[in-house]
Amino acid sequence: MALLEMKQVLMRFGGLVAVDGLSLKVEEGEIVSLIGPNGAGKTTVFNTITGVYEITEGEICFGGERISGLLPREIVKRGVSRTFQNIRLFGKLRVIENALIGAHINMDYSIPDALFRTKKYRTQELTLHKKALEVLASIGLGEYVHEYAENLPYGLQRRLEIARAIMSGAKILLLDEPAAGMNPQESEDLMGFIRSLRDKGYTILLIEHDMNVVMNVSDRIYVVDYGKLIAKGKPEQIKNDPGVIRAYLGDVSEIMGEGA
Amino acid sequence: MKNRKEKNRTENVSVRLGMLFRKKKAAVPAFLLLIVLLCLLPQVTSLYIQRNLIMVGFYMVLGFSLNFVTGYIGEVSLGHAAFYAIGAFSVSLLTTDAGMGYWPAVVLSVLLCGLFGLLLAFATMRVSGTYLAILTLAFFYLVMNIIQNWEGLTHGVVGIYDIPAANIFGFAFTMKNGGYYYCILAYVLFSILITRLLIGSRFGRAMKAVREDPLAATMAGINNQTFRVIAYVLAGMLAGLAGTLYAPFCGYINYLTFTYNMCLMILVIIITGGRGTMKGVIVGSLIIAPLGEVLRGLISLFDSLPAEYLPDPEQWRFVIYGLIMVVMMRLRPQGILGGKSRLDYRMPAGLDKKEGNG
Incomplete structure (x- = not known):
């Protein structure tokens, strides 16, 4: 099938x-x-x-x-997760926040959980922050986690879009x-x-x-x-x-x- | 060249200050000291100053309230004083006509304002931008006209007299005993806490995602409307909370107490300070809220002139607000403290330092 x-x-x-x-x-x-x-x-x-x-x-x-x-x-x-032809990042948010928003569907703690910083909130946030750092490092954005998305060069913005899609667990x-707008080396x-994504099971x-x-x-x-x-x-x-x-x-x- | 160096230096100072406040060892004592100082303030200042501080406090809470909608969801609301009015009228009617105790009335009023927030969020579900701003304005006039004309319930144009003072365990708040000051101080701290806790969670991130790019947010699996509704309900409740204290603070309210100018002022506060930041709301309300009084002081310098030449400060401050808006939009559209932080992202506790520095 x-x-x-x-x-x-x-x-x-x-x-x-x-x-x-x-x-x-x-x-x-x-x-x-x-x-x-x-x-x-x-x-x-x-x-x-x-x-x-x-x-x-x-x-x-x-x-x-x-x-x-x-x-x-x-x-x-x-x-099923996607990237966009014309990059649609959350420009005024940080690289790691973009990745975390990609993982939105993998979090289910409630407002009271957030307000009282319960264990559920802490474990979910910690796990997904760890995963975000891991994914960003694997895609070559490891040193840019604190940077704002719109400040990244074009090629890296494309990568961040992919990272965000991956974070959904798709x-x-x-x-x-x-590869649009990438130079030969970048592509x-x-x-x-x-290929490495495919090897990881995507x-x-x-x-x-x-x-x-x-x-x-x-x-x-x-x-x-x-x-x-x-x-x-x-x-x-x-x-x-x-x-x-x-x-x-x-x-x-x-x-x-x-x-x- | 010199200018540029200067700018770099000041930015470094702000970054260093920010770093300092991120260190728990420095931040906790500094914060406690600040609260102690704020608590001592009414003991050493005149009632006039205290009154102004209380007004700053009210606008700060309103600013935090509007910040959820305009700062994080990114929708301009021109009618935010409507929630303030609903909170004030509801608490007044419940404590006078219905003869309820103050705090149960506060709880009911805040819930009612949340309900109105929900109503506004649903009513504006399919519009955005200018159309949404106009709808929020319509919402304001709708609420105010109902308050003005529904005589049976709201006493119409007469307004509500003799609103009992707010009290806690029978201890009535007055200006003299600083009750209102401490209460609004507590509300400001509460607003800061709520904002901080919520914005640092998936809820805050989702709201910001909706602001930045609604389609990309949807594609990340976010239900945009859910987070709009959360923001509107929270904003309504927070503004309503301010209103429940404002009514007994005034003692008398009618439909003219809450004006369109008030709506504008809340908006000016967060735009001047910096949309979508907490420090922006604080700085914005510290600058904008006392402006009327400052202007009154300035105009009184020209007392020797014949009275007909003296401008009315109440009216003229709106000229100043307009000017501030124009200058801000031209020079610093993100607000005094808005825009991107130069500090690092705050990783959650428990994450290895090494990992965080990536």
Whole structure:
């Protein structure tokens, strides 16, 4: 059984069909990439999975249970967490506070617990602070825990977004263009980091434009264009798929046609 | 260049001061000393000064109250004096017409204000920004108009006379025995404690997350509305608590006691001091609340002028508030003590020092 499965999902905004009958499967422990030209509907797919949009038709299941129709916060609790294409950190809060907010769903002490600083409050806070420091150190933010999120350089802000998603205790991480704006060295590091996440037992669904990252890190790739699935398979298959080349570069025969 | 150096130096002083207060050995005695000094204050000052200190205290509690909504949730409320009024009227009616004891009346009034906080939070659930500010303003006028016109309950425009003095175990508060001063001092300390304990927990973090980015907060599994409601209820209760002391302190209240200017003043206090900080509320109310009196003093210097040329300090202080707001927004929008702290994040007790320094 797939960990995450989209079955014939249709997402319509008025007359515009942003996701058109898309089916997709992510098995546990896989790194799956979702690629496609700009405006193909990749981020919309993430928004449907995480419950930001309510899908028009179809079904989305996580761990065999239907999650489409649930509220975003309920979906996070089931174990699906995401990052954003345009970074959405809590800029005026500290790095560690950002990480702790990510772990919000793992705390359940009440207001009286907080007011009287009960044992429940102290143990939960201590455990999650420890976990936050651990996660931040593992992602290379160890020396920035006291810093304010908006003061971090771009690459580190992306990492903090991932750290925040991890803190929720999610099983699957949806990463929306994590390598955007990174230099080659940074994206190289990112690849290593994504692999290490998989080794730790996370399943990853990745949206990415950096083909170097996509081809090197993915187990399988789904290609969408105009909301429709146009190809799926292993990186080597995708590289040579004529449909994919057409979607990205246009129809080769059209350009070459006159000369040929 | 010189200017820059100067600035660095002062910041270092504030950082050093902050570090000092983080050390338990220094902070606990310093805090106790401060409380002792504050307790001794009414013994050595005139009743006039004491009265002003009490007013500062009232505005400080109101500031802490509004800080939950505007500082942590990040929603501007223009009608915060409504809760103050509800608390004051409720306690007055319960102690006069209903003949209840003072403290049971306080408890009931504070709960009532919490209920109104809940009501406002639900009423404003789907709006934000300017629309929300306007709704809170409407809430204020709604409450005040009900108080003015519901004669059967609130005595309408006549107001409530002879509100019995607040008392504790039959010991009535007066200005002379400092009862009101000590009581409001206790309320201020209570507000500080509540804010501190709550903001240092998941509740405070969630509120700040909602302020910074509501969508990202939702995606972190936070139910934004839950924390809005908590903030509004707490704010309502705290402002109501201030109101329950203000009514017996005045002895007489009517619908004109609580004005829109009051709402603005609370807002000016936390914006001047620094939204979302405790020290900001304290400094803001120390600066803004006595301004009317300071201005009165300044204007009295020109007593030799004919009376028609003398401005009315009660009215003119709002010109000063306006000016302060404009200057603050231009030069220091985060408030005098707002913005980012230069101190390290406070790790919870029990965490290894080494880990904390990462």
